[in-house]
Amino acid sequence: MMNVYVFRNGCKFRWTGRKRRAAFHVVLGLLLLPVTGQMDPGMGLDLNGDGISDVWASLYQAALLAPDHDPDLDGLTTMQESGTGTHPQLNSSVLKNQLLHLPEGLHLRHDTVVGKLYQLETSADLLEWLPAGDPFEGVGQPRDVPLPQATTQLLYRIRVYDQDRDQDGLTAYEEHLLGSSDDDATSTGASSESDYGRAFRLFSSPGVFDLNGQTVQGKLPTLAEASRFYQQAGLGATYTELEQLTQTGIPAWIDTQFSLPPTLHVPVNNQLTVYESENGEEPFPHSPYVWTWWFVSMNAQDQLRQRVAFALSEILVISQITDELEDHNWGIATYYDLLVTHAFGNYRDLLHDVATSPAMGNYLSHAKNMPANPALNRFPDENFAREIMQLFSIGLYELEQNGTRKQDDQGNPIATYTNKDIENFANVFTGLTYNPAPPTNGTPWFGEDDWTPILNEDDFIGADSQWMGLPMAGYDPLHTSGVKKLLRGAETNGNLEQDLTAAIDNLFQHPNTGPFIGRRLIQRLVTSNPSPAYVYRVAEAFRDNGQGVRGDMKAVIRAVLLDPEARNGSVQHQTDHGKLREPLLRHVHLARAFRMRAAQTPLRMDNFDGAQAYAMQPMGAPSVFNFYLPDHQPAGELREAGLVGPEFQITTSTTTIKTLNFLSGAIAWDGLITNDEELAGNDEILTDYQAELQLVEADNLPGLVERLNLLLTRGQMSSSTRQILEQTLQQAVLAEIEPDDLVRFAVTLIASSPDFAVLR
Amino acid sequence: MNRRQFLGQLSCAAVTATPVLSTILNLQMTNAAVQAQHTEEDYKALVCFFFAGGNDSFNMVVPSGLDEYTQYAQTRSNMALAQNTLLNLNGIHQGRNFGLHPGMTGLQQLFNTGKAAIVSNVGTLVEPVTLSRFESGQAKLPQGLFSHADQIMHWQTSVPDQRAALGWGGRLADLLHPDNQASGISMNISLSGTNRFQTGAQSVSYEIEPRGNGAITLAPYLNGEEPILASLGQTAIHSMMDAEYSNLFQKSFARKNRDALGAAQTFSTAVAGKTIQTVFSANDISQSFHMIARTIAARQELGLKRQTFFVLFGGFDHHDELLKSHGAMMPVVSQALTEFDAAMTELGVHDKVTTFTASDFARTLTSNGKGTDHAWGSNQIVMGGAVKGGQFYGSYPELALGSNLDTGRGRLIPTLSTDEYFAELARWFGVADADLGNVFPNLDRFFTIGSGAPIGFMKS
Structure with a gap:
C-alpha cells in the first residue's frame, strides 16, 4: 500500500542556491527505485488479482497492458502509473514537478491526483528516507511543497500512496x-x-x-x-x-x-413424518432431523439463505444430541426455521427469538427457570445467561471494532462481564415456560411455589407441537422482581417481557456484538483468519446498514461476501487465506453437484448421514461450543504461523481416513453409503454424470479433469493434483474401466484432494 | 507490597511461553538420566480421564458423617444425595467420614483396597487466592473463569493466565519422545479426538477409535470390485497427500492425512493380536479403556516406553436433570476404572500405569432448581498401583455457604492448583525436580520446588 514513486524525469540534477542564512546544497534526484506499484490485496477493487486497481484500469482501458512495460515511455511502468493515477499510454500524463524560488523559500511544485496522498521524504544517503512535513492530499492540480532548509546535501523524493479513510475497502x-x-x-x-x-x-x-x-x-x-x-x-x-x-x-x-421466499424445514419434517407412517415405519418422533436438513439442502432454491442459516446453526448452537431433544426433531426443525427466517432479517430479532425458543429453553435449561429462593439455597439457572453472552453476542473480552481484543494497562484482556452479571441476567431469564400452558387448569407449567413441575415433558411425547411449536411464554408471577443490573451501567426493573427486551437490547447494542458475530460469520463462509480490516468492515455493516439500521443481516452478509478479502482475485494466492471446509458441506457439495437423489422415495435421505465418518451432523454438535472452537489452532503449520483452523479440531487420525472412505463409498455407490444390501436394494439413486460421461467417451481426459476442476476445486486445482489425476485416469483407461466407473473414480479422487477440502 | 508492585511481579512471572520452550533441551538431558536408573522394564503411562462439561464432584465424593452430611444436605437442597445411599469409604479423613456416589461401587472397592485416592478441591489457579482478594478484584484469576471452553483449556495446559497453545502432556512428550518413537506412532494417544492436553511443540497426538483395531485404514475403491481401481486409488491418494502445497490449510490437511495413512497399518497390526481377558462393558467409555489396555499390551511393538492416553467423557454440564443424568454417568466412570484396573493387573503393569481424572470445574453447591451451575474447585480421582490409595489428599472443603472459600452460591475457591496436582504426576512420570518449574511455569507460586512431592499421593 505504501508505494514509492519518485517525481519524474530520468536523471538527477544539481541545484545550487543561496540563502540568507547559510549556503547549502540540495540535490534533487529522481531515483528509479524497484517499485512495483502493486496494490495491497485488502485495499481497492482488484477482482482479477493483477495488483492493479480495476477502476484505474477501466478508466484508462489498461486491462490488456503488460504491468511492467512503459508503453508511453514516460519513465513509469503501467503498474507504477496505476499507483500514481496517471495515464499509461499518454506520455504527457505524468506527475510533473519544478523547483520554485518563492519569497518564503524553496518550493517544489508537484502535480497531484485527487484521492492520492503525497509525502515529501528526504535522505542523505539514499538508504534511509525520512518524511519531511505532513502528507498532503491530491487536489487534481499542482501543489507547492516547501522544502526544508538543510545544511548538508539532501535528496528529496515524493512518495505517492493510496488511502482509505472510511475503511470500506475502496481507495x-x-x-x-x-x-x-x-x-x-x-x-x-x-x-x-x-x-x-x-x-x-x-x-x-x-x-x-x-x-x-x-x-x-x-x-x-x-x-x-x-x-x-x-x-x-x-x-x-x-x-x-x-x-x-x-x-x-x-x-x-x-x-x-x-x-426468494424461505424454504422452511418444519413442513418437510411433517412430510417425512407422514411418509414414514404411510410406509409402516416407526413414526414420528424417531425420524432424525438430519433427513429433513438433507432434503431441504438438496432441493431448496434459496441457497444463500440456507447457507447462512447453517452458519448460524454453528454459532447459536442447539443440538439434538441430548436425551431430551433427540426425540424432538419437530422442535429442532422449528428452531432451525428461526435461523432460516432471520438469516435475512435483523440480528436483534434473531437473538430475541432464540432466547424464547422452546428448543433453546430446553437445551440451555432456562425453560422453567425459577426465581431465587435463598431460604432453600436455590438460585436461577445461569446456563443460558452465560452462553447468550459468551457465545451468541459479545464474547468474553472487550473488542475493538476490528475484532482485536482491547487491553488494560497491564496488557491483559478486559472481561466483558463478571459472574455477578451472569447472576443478574439469570434473573432476567426466569419465568419462561413452554407454551401453551397445559390446558388442564390454565396454570403455568411449573407450580406456584413448588419446584416440581405440575406436568413434565413426558406428558407431551408424541405431541411435540404442544410445546415445541410456539415461543416460550412468560409467566410474571414466577419472574424475578426487582432491579436486574445489565451491562455497561444499564439496568431493568420490569415484568418478564420488559426485562427480556431490555436485556436483549443491552447485548444487541453492545459494541462487541458486531465484530464478534461478524468474525464468526466470516469464518463460516469465507476464511478462518480474516484481517482486522475485514472484521471492521463487517462490523461496520452490522453497526449501520447505511440507513441507520443496526444488525441488518442482509448488510452483514453482503459485507462478508463482497469484501476485498473475499472477492479480490489475489487473496486466493495468499498462503494464509481460506478455510478447511466443513466435511458435511463438502459432502453436500458433491451430492448437489451431481444431483444425487432417490428415484422412488425422494424424501428418504437416511443414506446421506456421514456423522460416523466425519464427526459432524446438522444440529448434532457435541455441545453448545459447536463441533470446534473458533480459535482452535491445529498442531503444525497453522499454529506455527499463528493462525487458527477451527475445522481441524475434528480432523483426526481416524476421521481423515473415515472421511476418505465414506465419500469414496458415497460416490462409487451413488450415494448409497451403506453396505446394507437390503437398504441399498430399496431404491435406485439417480445421478447426473452425462456431461462427464460424454467427455470420457470422447477420450477427452484433460477435458474431464478441467470440468471437474471448475465444478469442484474452483478452477484452482494444483498442478500436482492435475498431474496425478491425469496419469491415474490414463492408467484406468488402459485397463478398460467402464466410463461409468471411470467418472466416479475421477470424482472420488478429487473429493479426496486437499484442493477440494480447502476453500481458498 | 502495594498493588502495583504485586501486579508488576505477576506480570513478570506470567511470561512463560519462551521459558517453557527453551528448556526442552534441558529436559531431554534429564530424560537420559531417567532412562538410566531403571533396571526392570522401563515403562510408564498416564491416562487422563476428562469429564467434559463440569463434573458435579461434590456429589461424587460426599461427607457422610452426621454433622457434615447435614451441612451438605442443607447447602445442596434438592440436589443432595440421600445419606443412606452413599457408599462408605473406609477410614477417617481430615477428621471426617466420606461416602461415594451410590453408582460407584467399583470405585468404592478400589479406594477401600488402596488402589485409588481422592484429591480434593483442586482447580485452575494463577496464584493462591483468598476470598477477600477475590472479592476486591485484586486476585489474579484464570482467564475465562467459569467458562467451559476456557477452563477445559486451562486444565489441559495448566497455564491459566494465558491462552496457551500447548498442553502439559504435549510438553512431556516433547521431552520424552526422542527416545520413544521407534515405530513412528506418537506416545500421545487419544481415544477422543484432538485435544490440547496432548499437543506439544514438536509432538502431536495420534487419535484412535475405541473399537476394532483402533486405527482406520484406507478402504479399497469400490470395495475392491475393480482391483485395478483399488490400487490406482491408493497410490493416487497417497501421492496427493505427499504433494507440496503452498496454502497452509492445504498443507496442514495433506499432512494430517499423510500421517494418518502412514500410521494406520502399523498401529492396527500392533494392536490386532492383543486380547485382554478382563471383560469390559460395551459402552464407549469402557471400550475406550479396553483399547488403551490393548495399546499398552502392544507397547513393545509400538516401541513406546512412555505413553499418555486421553479419554473424554462428555455431557457433565448438568444445569438440568442433575440427579438423574449424573446418576447415570457415575456408574459408567466407576465401571470403566474398575475394568481398567483389573486389565492392568492382568498385563502386569499395575504399578506402571496411573489414571487421573480432570474436569472443567465442579458445580455450584447450591441448586438452580433442576441442576447446578458452573463453579471452580473440584474433587478428582487418581488410580493405579503407584498411587498411595485409600486416602484423601488436599483439603476437602467445608460445604456451608458463606465459608471463607465461597465466592457465592457455593462456587468454591480451589485450595490445590492443577500445577501441584499434575506436577505430582509428572514427577512420577520421570521429570526431575529441577525441570518441574519449566513444565509447570506457575508451580513455584504454590509449592517450593525441591521440597519433595507437591501433594504426596504417588509412591515415588
Whole structure:
C-alpha cells in the first residue's frame, strides 16, 4: 500500500542556491527505485488479482497492458502509473514537478491526483528516507511543497500512496472516480450495500456503466470465480448453475437470493413424518432431523439463505444430541426455521427469538427457570445467561471494532462481564415456560411455589407441537422482581417481557456484538483468519446498514461476501487465506453437484448421514461450543504461523481416513453409503454424470479433469493434483474401466484432494 | 507490597511461553538420566480421564458423617444425595467420614483396597487466592473463569493466565519422545479426538477409535470390485497427500492425512493380536479403556516406553436433570476404572500405569432448581498401583455457604492448583525436580520446588 514513486524525469540534477542564512546544497534526484506499484490485496477493487486497481484500469482501458512495460515511455511502468493515477499510454500524463524560488523559500511544485496522498521524504544517503512535513492530499492540480532548509546535501523524493479513510475497502482515488465518498463507507445511501459492494456491482454485472465520463463494460465472473463464490455462498452448485451465475453476475444472484421466499424445514419434517407412517415405519418422533436438513439442502432454491442459516446453526448452537431433544426433531426443525427466517432479517430479532425458543429453553435449561429462593439455597439457572453472552453476542473480552481484543494497562484482556452479571441476567431469564400452558387448569407449567413441575415433558411425547411449536411464554408471577443490573451501567426493573427486551437490547447494542458475530460469520463462509480490516468492515455493516439500521443481516452478509478479502482475485494466492471446509458441506457439495437423489422415495435421505465418518451432523454438535472452537489452532503449520483452523479440531487420525472412505463409498455407490444390501436394494439413486460421461467417451481426459476442476476445486486445482489425476485416469483407461466407473473414480479422487477440502 | 508492585511481579512471572520452550533441551538431558536408573522394564503411562462439561464432584465424593452430611444436605437442597445411599469409604479423613456416589461401587472397592485416592478441591489457579482478594478484584484469576471452553483449556495446559497453545502432556512428550518413537506412532494417544492436553511443540497426538483395531485404514475403491481401481486409488491418494502445497490449510490437511495413512497399518497390526481377558462393558467409555489396555499390551511393538492416553467423557454440564443424568454417568466412570484396573493387573503393569481424572470445574453447591451451575474447585480421582490409595489428599472443603472459600452460591475457591496436582504426576512420570518449574511455569507460586512431592499421593 505504501508505494514509492519518485517525481519524474530520468536523471538527477544539481541545484545550487543561496540563502540568507547559510549556503547549502540540495540535490534533487529522481531515483528509479524497484517499485512495483502493486496494490495491497485488502485495499481497492482488484477482482482479477493483477495488483492493479480495476477502476484505474477501466478508466484508462489498461486491462490488456503488460504491468511492467512503459508503453508511453514516460519513465513509469503501467503498474507504477496505476499507483500514481496517471495515464499509461499518454506520455504527457505524468506527475510533473519544478523547483520554485518563492519569497518564503524553496518550493517544489508537484502535480497531484485527487484521492492520492503525497509525502515529501528526504535522505542523505539514499538508504534511509525520512518524511519531511505532513502528507498532503491530491487536489487534481499542482501543489507547492516547501522544502526544508538543510545544511548538508539532501535528496528529496515524493512518495505517492493510496488511502482509505472510511475503511470500506475502496481507495479515495477509486471513490472519487466512482462518485462515492471516502468519508462514508455507505455514501451512496443504498440500503445494505457498502461503497465497495456498489463498485463490485458495477464492475461485475452485465451491461455498461459510466466511470467519470468513460463508458465501461461490466465483467461477468468466470466459471472459476463463480465456482469459488458459490462455495462461499451456497451449499454446492451444478455445472449448469455455475454457468447461470456467469450470465447473471454475483450481485444479481445475491439480489435474487434475498428476494426468494424461505424454504422452511418444519413442513418437510411433517412430510417425512407422514411418509414414514404411510410406509409402516416407526413414526414420528424417531425420524432424525438430519433427513429433513438433507432434503431441504438438496432441493431448496434459496441457497444463500440456507447457507447462512447453517452458519448460524454453528454459532447459536442447539443440538439434538441430548436425551431430551433427540426425540424432538419437530422442535429442532422449528428452531432451525428461526435461523432460516432471520438469516435475512435483523440480528436483534434473531437473538430475541432464540432466547424464547422452546428448543433453546430446553437445551440451555432456562425453560422453567425459577426465581431465587435463598431460604432453600436455590438460585436461577445461569446456563443460558452465560452462553447468550459468551457465545451468541459479545464474547468474553472487550473488542475493538476490528475484532482485536482491547487491553488494560497491564496488557491483559478486559472481561466483558463478571459472574455477578451472569447472576443478574439469570434473573432476567426466569419465568419462561413452554407454551401453551397445559390446558388442564390454565396454570403455568411449573407450580406456584413448588419446584416440581405440575406436568413434565413426558406428558407431551408424541405431541411435540404442544410445546415445541410456539415461543416460550412468560409467566410474571414466577419472574424475578426487582432491579436486574445489565451491562455497561444499564439496568431493568420490569415484568418478564420488559426485562427480556431490555436485556436483549443491552447485548444487541453492545459494541462487541458486531465484530464478534461478524468474525464468526466470516469464518463460516469465507476464511478462518480474516484481517482486522475485514472484521471492521463487517462490523461496520452490522453497526449501520447505511440507513441507520443496526444488525441488518442482509448488510452483514453482503459485507462478508463482497469484501476485498473475499472477492479480490489475489487473496486466493495468499498462503494464509481460506478455510478447511466443513466435511458435511463438502459432502453436500458433491451430492448437489451431481444431483444425487432417490428415484422412488425422494424424501428418504437416511443414506446421506456421514456423522460416523466425519464427526459432524446438522444440529448434532457435541455441545453448545459447536463441533470446534473458533480459535482452535491445529498442531503444525497453522499454529506455527499463528493462525487458527477451527475445522481441524475434528480432523483426526481416524476421521481423515473415515472421511476418505465414506465419500469414496458415497460416490462409487451413488450415494448409497451403506453396505446394507437390503437398504441399498430399496431404491435406485439417480445421478447426473452425462456431461462427464460424454467427455470420457470422447477420450477427452484433460477435458474431464478441467470440468471437474471448475465444478469442484474452483478452477484452482494444483498442478500436482492435475498431474496425478491425469496419469491415474490414463492408467484406468488402459485397463478398460467402464466410463461409468471411470467418472466416479475421477470424482472420488478429487473429493479426496486437499484442493477440494480447502476453500481458498 | 502495594498493588502495583504485586501486579508488576505477576506480570513478570506470567511470561512463560519462551521459558517453557527453551528448556526442552534441558529436559531431554534429564530424560537420559531417567532412562538410566531403571533396571526392570522401563515403562510408564498416564491416562487422563476428562469429564467434559463440569463434573458435579461434590456429589461424587460426599461427607457422610452426621454433622457434615447435614451441612451438605442443607447447602445442596434438592440436589443432595440421600445419606443412606452413599457408599462408605473406609477410614477417617481430615477428621471426617466420606461416602461415594451410590453408582460407584467399583470405585468404592478400589479406594477401600488402596488402589485409588481422592484429591480434593483442586482447580485452575494463577496464584493462591483468598476470598477477600477475590472479592476486591485484586486476585489474579484464570482467564475465562467459569467458562467451559476456557477452563477445559486451562486444565489441559495448566497455564491459566494465558491462552496457551500447548498442553502439559504435549510438553512431556516433547521431552520424552526422542527416545520413544521407534515405530513412528506418537506416545500421545487419544481415544477422543484432538485435544490440547496432548499437543506439544514438536509432538502431536495420534487419535484412535475405541473399537476394532483402533486405527482406520484406507478402504479399497469400490470395495475392491475393480482391483485395478483399488490400487490406482491408493497410490493416487497417497501421492496427493505427499504433494507440496503452498496454502497452509492445504498443507496442514495433506499432512494430517499423510500421517494418518502412514500410521494406520502399523498401529492396527500392533494392536490386532492383543486380547485382554478382563471383560469390559460395551459402552464407549469402557471400550475406550479396553483399547488403551490393548495399546499398552502392544507397547513393545509400538516401541513406546512412555505413553499418555486421553479419554473424554462428555455431557457433565448438568444445569438440568442433575440427579438423574449424573446418576447415570457415575456408574459408567466407576465401571470403566474398575475394568481398567483389573486389565492392568492382568498385563502386569499395575504399578506402571496411573489414571487421573480432570474436569472443567465442579458445580455450584447450591441448586438452580433442576441442576447446578458452573463453579471452580473440584474433587478428582487418581488410580493405579503407584498411587498411595485409600486416602484423601488436599483439603476437602467445608460445604456451608458463606465459608471463607465461597465466592457465592457455593462456587468454591480451589485450595490445590492443577500445577501441584499434575506436577505430582509428572514427577512420577520421570521429570526431575529441577525441570518441574519449566513444565509447570506457575508451580513455584504454590509449592517450593525441591521440597519433595507437591501433594504426596504417588509412591515415588
